[in-house]
Amino acid sequence: MSLRRIEQLRPNHGRARGPSQGTFLPWSVALVASLALAASLGGWAAGKASGEKNATRQVTDGDADADLPAAKPDTVRIWIRTVPPRKAQVKWGRKLLGIIPAPKALVIERPRDSGPMDLVIRAGGFLPVHTRAYTFDDSRVSVKLTPPSQKSRLFGYKQEIVPPLDAGVPPPAADPPKE
Amino acid sequence: MATTAATPSPGPAPKAPAPATPAPEALAPEPVHADELAFVIHDGKESWTNAAAAARSGYTIVDFSDDWTPFIFAEQKGPDGTVLHNRYRRVFIGLANDTLDEDGEPLPAGEKNYLELYGVPPSFGVLRERFFADEKQTCHASIDQEKLQEVETIAYVAPEKMKDEERRMARLRRDLEEARRKRRAATLAELAEKDPPLAGKVKAYERRMAEKEAMAEVEKRLLCEGMFKRKPRHTPGVYDDAMRLAVRRFQQKNMIYEANYLRAKTMDALARQPLANDHQAFMRVLRERVVDAAGVVEDGSAEGKSGTPTFTSKSGKSVALRNLVDELTKVAAQQLGLDTQEGAFAFFKRHPAADFRRLRAAVRLPALPEYYAPDMDLSIVIDRGDVWYDLPWDAQGVRHAQPRRRYPSFHLYLKYQNQRILLARWRTTIGGWRAEQASDGYEYFRYKGSDVGPRVIRNVVAGPVWIAPESTPIRALLKMKDVGGSWQRVVNYDELGPGYLSAYGLVAGYFVQPRGHGKPDWDNGIRAHGSSDYLSIYSSEGYSHGCHRLPNHLAIRLYSFILRHRPMSVLGDQRMSFARQFLAGDNVFEIRLPSRGYSYLLDPPLPVEVLEGDIRGTLRTPVTTYVPKPGIEYPGPPPPVRASDEGRAAAPGKTEGEE
Numbered sequence: 001m002s003l004r005r006i007e008q009l010r011p012n013h014g015r016a017r018g019p020s021q022g023t024f025l026p027w028s029v030a031l032v033a034s035l036a037l038a039a040s041l042g043g044w045a046a047g048k049a050s051g052e053k054n055a056t057r058q059v060t061d062g063d064a065d066a067d068l069p070a071a072k073p074d075t076v077r078i079w080i081r082t083v084p085p086r087k088a089q090v091k092w093g094r095k096l097l098g099i100i101p102a103p104k105a106l107v108i109e110r111p112r113d114s115g116p117m118d119l120v121i122r123a124g125g126f127l128p129v130h131t132r133a134y135t136f137d138d139s140r141v142s143v144k145l146t147p148p149s150q151k152s153r154l155f156g157y158k159q160e161i162v163p164p165l166d167a168g169v170p171p172p173a174a175d176p177p178k179e
Numbered sequence: 180m181a182t183t184a185a186t187p188s189p190g191p192a193p194k195a196p197a198p199a200t201p202a203p204e205a206l207a208p209e210p211v212h213a214d215e216l217a218f219v220i221h222d223g224k225e226s227w228t229n230a231a232a233a234a235r236s237g238y239t240i241v242d243f244s245d246d247w248t249p250f251i252f253a254e255q256k257g258p259d260g261t262v263l264h265n266r267y268r269r270v271f272i273g274l275a276n277d278t279l280d281e282d283g284e285p286l287p288a289g290e291k292n293y294l295e296l297y298g299v300p301p302s303f304g305v306l307r308e309r310f311f312a313d314e315k316q317t318c319h320a321s322i323d324q325e326k327l328q329e330v331e332t333i334a335y336v337a338p339e340k341m342k343d344e345e346r347r348m349a350r351l352r353r354d355l356e357e358a359r360r361k362r363r364a365a366t367l368a369e370l371a372e373k374d375p376p377l378a379g380k381v382k383a384y385e386r387r388m389a390e391k392e393a394m395a396e397v398e399k400r401l402l403c404e405g406m407f408k409r410k411p412r413h414t415p416g417v418y419d420d421a422m423r424l425a426v427r428r429f430q431q432k433n434m435i436y437e438a439n440y441l442r443a444k445t446m447d448a449l450a451r452q453p454l455a456n457d458h459q460a461f462m463r464v465l466r467e468r469v470v471d472a473a474g475v476v477e478d479g480s481a482e483g484k485s486g487t488p489t490f491t492s493k494s495g496k497s498v499a500l501r502n503l504v505d506e507l508t509k510v511a512a513q514q515l516g517l518d519t520q521e522g523a524f525a526f527f528k529r530h531p532a533a534d535f536r537r538l539r540a541a542v543r544l545p546a547l548p549e550y551y552a553p554d555m556d557l558s559i560v561i562d563r564g565d566v567w568y569d570l571p572w573d574a575q576g577v578r579h580a581q582p583r584r585r586y587p588s589f590h591l592y593l594k595y596q597n598q599r600i601l602l603a604r605w606r607t608t609i610g611g612w613r614a615e616q617a618s619d620g621y622e623y624f625r626y627k628g629s630d631v632g633p634r635v636i637r638n639v640v641a642g643p644v645w646i647a648p649e650s651t652p653i654r655a656l657l658k659m660k661d662v663g664g665s666w667q668r669v670v671n672y673d674e675l676g677p678g679y680l681s682a683y684g685l686v687a688g689y690f691v692q693p694r695g696h697g698k699p700d701w702d703n704g705i706r707a708h709g710s711s712d713y714l715s716i717y718s719s720e721g722y723s724h725g726c727h728r729l730p731n732h733l734a735i736r737l738y739s740f741i742l743r744h745r746p747m748s749v750l751g752d753q754r755m756s757f758a759r760q761f762l763a764g765d766n767v768f769e770i771r772l773p774s775r776g777y778s779y780l781l782d783p784p785l786p787v788e789v790l791e792g793d794i795r796g797t798l799r800t801p802v803t804t805y806v807p808k809p810g811i812e813y814p815g816p817p818p819p820v821r822a823s824d825e826g827r828a829a830a831p832g833k834t835e836g837e838e
Contacts, residue, residue, distance in 0.1 A: 093663025113269055115284035118662045118669045129760070130669060131769040136266045139773065144760060146767055156653045156761040158620035159814045 076112050078133045079140040080121070081105040086145060088123035110135045127151060217539040220515050225529070233541035241465075241472045241511060243538040245302040246272050249471050250739035251641035251686050252777075255749040263751030265777040267642030267677045274679070275302045281678050291405075293431040297679040297711040298731025300464045304535040306457065307527040313453040314524070318403035323396050327450040330386070330393045333441035338419050351384050391416070397441060400449050401425040404432075432456075434463060436713050458520035465517065466508040467732065473544055476591065476740035478504040481601040490600045492549055500600065501548065504736075511542045555744040556594035557602075557785060559636070559688075559707065561727050563587050563609045563629060563792030568801045570624070571612055576809030583719065585793065587629075589707065589727060591737065605733055607707070608715055609792075611722030615650040615805070618818045622652050623805035625820065627724040630705050631791045635784035636688040637700065639738050639747075640776035642677030643687040643708065646757060647770065650821060653763055656770070670768050677776055684709025685731045686738045687776075690787055707787075709734030742779050750778040 082088050085102035097119070100106040110117070117133045119141075126145040133141050151157055217230035217240050230240050252268045273279025273286075274294055280286050295301060301309075313319075336344045355367055358377055364370040367385065371378040398415060406425035407413055413421035427439045433448045433456055441449075448456055470476075479502035481488050488500045512518035517526055530538065565583035572578055589607040593600045609629040614622045647656060658671040673680040687708035691700035709731035715721035716728050729737065753775035760769045805817035 093661075093665040093667070095663050113266075113283075115279070115282055116672070118660065118667075120667075127762075127765060127767045129767045129769055130667075131758075132670065132672070132771045134771075134773050136773065141771070142758075143769065146760075148765070151762055151765070154760060154762040154767060155649055156616075156620060156763060 074112050075109050076135050077138050078108050078110065078117075078135070079105040080108070080119070080133070081140075081142055082121065082123060083142055083144045086123040086126065088121050088126075088145075091120045091122070092117050105140070108133075112137075121145075214537055217541040219541040223516075228541055230539055230541060237543065238541040239469075239472050239511075239544045241468050241540045241542055243303050243468065243535060243540055245276055245304040245535045247275075247302070247468065247471075248272060249467065249735045250474075250743060251639075251735060251779075255751070257749060257751060263749055263777075265641065266752055266774060267777065270678070271299060271642075271685075272302075274299045275305070277301070277305055281673060281680060291432075293428055294679060295434045295460070295463065295732075296431045296436070296713070298685050298709055298735060299679055300467050300732075301460065302535065303464065303538070304532055306461055306464060307530075307532060307535065309460070310454065310457050310524050310527050313457055316403065316453065318399070319453060322399050322403065324450055324452075326389070326392045326396045327400070327446065329389050330446065331443055332446055333390045333394055333397065334387070335418055335440055338414075338417050341417055348384065348387055351380060355381060355384060393446075394441075397449055398422075401429060404429065404453065406432075433460065436717060438714055438718075454520055454524070458523050461517070461523045462508065462512060465512055466504060467736075469508045469511045469542075469544075470504055470736055471739060473503070473507050473547070474740060474743045475503040475507060475547065476736055477602050478502060478736075480603050480605055483604075488601050490550070490598055491596065493596065498548070500602070503547070507544050510544055511540075514542050515540055550593060550595040550600065551744075553744065554746055557741060557745060558592045558594065559785065559787045560590040560592060560790065561587065561607065561609075561629075561707070561787070562590070562790045563631070565795050566609065566792045567611075567796045568626065568628075568794065568798035569796035570802070570806060572624075572809055574809060581796065583795075586719075587727070587792070589729060603737070605729055606716055608710075608721060608723035608726065608728040610725035613722070613724050614652055614808070616652045617650070617805055618821060619814055621811070621813055623807055623817050625650075625805055626801040626803070628801045629723075629725050629727065629789060630690070630703055631789050634690040634692055634705075634787040634789065635700075636707070636787055637691055637781055637784040638689045638750075639686065639742060639779045639781065640683075640689065640753070641686050641738075641779070643681070643683040643706075643776040644676045644772050644774060645674070645682035646772065646775075647675060647682075648704075649759075653761060656761065657763055657768065668763070668766070668768075670770050675770065675772065677774075679709075679731055680711050682708075682710075683726075684711065684728070684734055686734050688738060688741075688785070690789075691784075693784070707734075741781070741785060745781055745785065746783070748780050748782065750780050752776075753778045 080090055081100060081104075082102065086100070087102045088100045090097045090100060090106055097108055098106045100121075100123075112135060114135045116135065119131050119133055121129045121131065121143050123145055126147055129143050129145065131141060131143055133139065146154060215230055216227045217233055217238075218225050219228045219233065219238070234240050248268055248271050252265055252271050254262050254265065254268065257263050270279055270281070270283040273283060274281070274292050277290065277292050278286055280290075280292075286292065291305075292299070292301075355370065355377070358374065359367060359370045362370055362373045364373050367381045371381040394416060398413070401407060401422075406428045407421060408424065411419070411421045411424075413419060413425070423439045426441060426445065429435075429448070430437055430439070430445055433445075435444045435448060437443075437445050451459075477500060481500055489497045490500065492498050509518070515526070516522040562585075564585035564587040567581040567583075569579075569581065571581050587607045587609045589605045590601055591603045593602050610627040612624050613627045615625040615627075617623050655674060656671050657668050658673065659666060660669045662669065672678070674682055676683055677685075679685050683706060687706040689702065690705040690707065691702045693700050703725075705725050705727070707727040707729065710716065710728035711731060712728070713730055715723060716730065754773065755775055757772040758769055760767050762768075803820065805820060807813055807817060
């Protein structure tokens with residue numbers, strides 16, 4: 001099948017590269033992800049061919065918003081990107097929806113008002129993020145990524161209880177008698 | 180009367196009492212579209228009439244369509260006439276028709292929602308299926324109804340205490356048998372007569388035995404009605420999780436508030452024939468449709484110990500307040516021949532499922548009381564009842580009872596001819612001690628009170644979204660969900676809404692204090708809202724986080740009534756772009772909310788007064804700091820209560836609420 005190449009979020013968005021650029025998924029994972037993506041898109045194509053109503057369509061990069069064909073009234077588009085912009089895997093349950101082609105957005109198309117999508121976004125060097133996309137109308141999902149070293153900045157981080165210096169050993173009752 | 184063949188065709192007439200009112204005015208023959216028709220029963224015969232003309236001649240049009248929603252979820256129009264879409268409407272209709280789940284995703288084939296208890300009545304299409312399925316069902320024949328009728332309730336025995344209970348009963352039986360032989364009594368009943376001190380033990384034993392036999396019939400009945408799911412598996416005779424869930428499903432189906440236990444109303448419903456229960460459901464569904472069509476709220480709840488309230492009419496007569504909800508439902512059911520099980524079933528047999536895509540009835544309802552008008556001087560009073568500020572635990576974590584003789588109550592008043600008429604009075608909630616997450620990541624107790632004094636409701640939001648404050652415990656923000664075959668943790672949007680399970684229920688009125696001088700209202704996050712957590716409303720130990728909860732169906736009736744009898748404008752879907760992340764383990768979860776709900780603006784706003792109630796216990800004012808939970812190790816003293824949790828100016832889209 002061929003993907004319709006439709007758009008990118010903003011041509012210059014997030015051009016500045018962060019420290020973890022190039023540390024995206026190891027090649028083996030990337031390969032598996034690509035195969036899964038191909039399978040998933042193949043599945044989509046099959047679904048489409050068989051007239052599947054709830055098919056999810058992934059549309060990727062293009063030159064500019066101006067290239068976008070007119071949206072169909074019965075579908076919505078969801079733009080998914082990360083902050084900072086990183087290549088990231090977007091999964092919906094077991095289904096791999098695609099890879100965010102940072103700095104561009106991953107764009108998916110869904111039947112309008114077909115219910116929300118609970119997504120998991122994984123980028124190398126960052127904590128996985130569970131988020132939700134809606135299909136009521138076109139929307140942009142911009143997900144902030146946090147490296148594990150900064151998780152204490154997130155709400156819900158539990159401050160650790162510092163153990164006492166004596167590690168709980170009770171102090172001696174008295175000095176031993178001197179000889 | 181205009182009729183047409185291009186409609187759901189009327190079948191044989193139901194045997195219904197003819198309305199004691201004239202038929203709708205004759206209409207000039209003109210082509211009428213099916214959508215413009217309503218059925219009417221006249222001289223016991225069903226025929227079609229032009230709905231608009233019938234309405235003009237005094238009939239009320241009751242919507243029987245499967246895409247019905249209460250007024251608050253109807254597609255309203257903006258000032259320029261454009262339709263303002265309500266994003267929860269589709270989900271509400273899907274839930275009522277067993278086609279969608281709470282997220283608005285397709286419901287697996289054959290699944291049933293049973294959400295009437297939580298404010299989403301089934302559609303008539305669903306009820307129609309229920310009638311036909313129950314008529315064909317043969318498994319009910321094997322159920323011994325007498326055994327079910329013999330007991331009023333079935334005592335709950337926890338699964339882990341089953342063996343102890345069996346041993347206790349075996350011992351009791353041995354003792355009684357021995358006594359029976361000694362006293363030469365033929366039966367235990369005779370023993371009780373001969374030896375009155377043993378009568379209590381005999382009664383207890385026989386009751387337990389009857390309950391055990393009834394329990395077996397309950398299991399058969401629940402199985403027959405498809406209330407057991409594949410998982411968890413049920414062990415016969417044990418009140419295990421599977422049984423608890425099956426009973427809950429049955430209660431949801433039959434709108435019974437009895438907290439998963441086999442209490443009187445649940446047992447009564449189990450002892451009734453399924454079609455009789457179906458007809459009761461039919462009448463409840465009809466009630467909501469009639470209430471919505473007539474725009475009434477008086478349900479008899481205003482009656483007190485001194486009897487039915489009265490008001491003085493314009494002519495100076497003392498007039499009793501009517502229970503319009505029951506009265507109008509009864510009249511509509513009788514006129515349409517639906518007040519009996521047979522009549523309702525005949526109606527479904529007459530109308531194929533396709534008819535319910537668009538089906539309306541014209542009924543002649545009794546005139547409403549003289550105080551009804553498009554602009555009624557309504558107000559709300561909330562009496563907090565008995566209030567305890569003391570901690571309900573001691574330092575060891577032992578709970579201390581805080582009994583209440585007076586529970587919080589919600590009153591809807593009408594000012595008419597210099598009188599204050601109580602239209603409805605319902606049980607509600609006030610705040611109490613709740614767990615809250617502090618900035619150190621630990622949970623503490625905090626007193627979440629309900630504000631006292633004058634307020635107003637300016638905004639009513641249908642399908643409201645609760646923006647969980649940062650103090651919400653993380654555990655409440657997560658749930659497990661099957662996402663495309665993958666069982667995973669997700670943000671608990673059930674709690675956030677929109678939805679019947681949401682902290683704000685299906686509709687909420689926002690309490691604010693006007694500050695004048697062009698300043699925005701002060702909003703401390705207190706609402707009067709719907710809720711599916713009926714135990715918090717009706718149980719003796721139920722509290723909220725400060726809000727005043729009502730069962731969803733009552734909240735829907737209340738706000739539908741207010742919006743139709745006060746000047747208001749429709750603001751429509753309140754878009755926002757809210758996202759907040761939090762950490763759970765090594766995963767980041769993101770709350771993402773695209774809308775606050777569908778908003779209506781009351782102008783002028785609706786006055787609200789919250790009465791202080793009676794302060795019980797030692798403390799006269801609430802504790803304002805965090806209190807450590809007994810038995811929990813903390814990293815240090817409690818952090819200060821977050822300022823952001825307290826009140827703030829009600830800038831739209833920024834207010835976080837209590838619930």
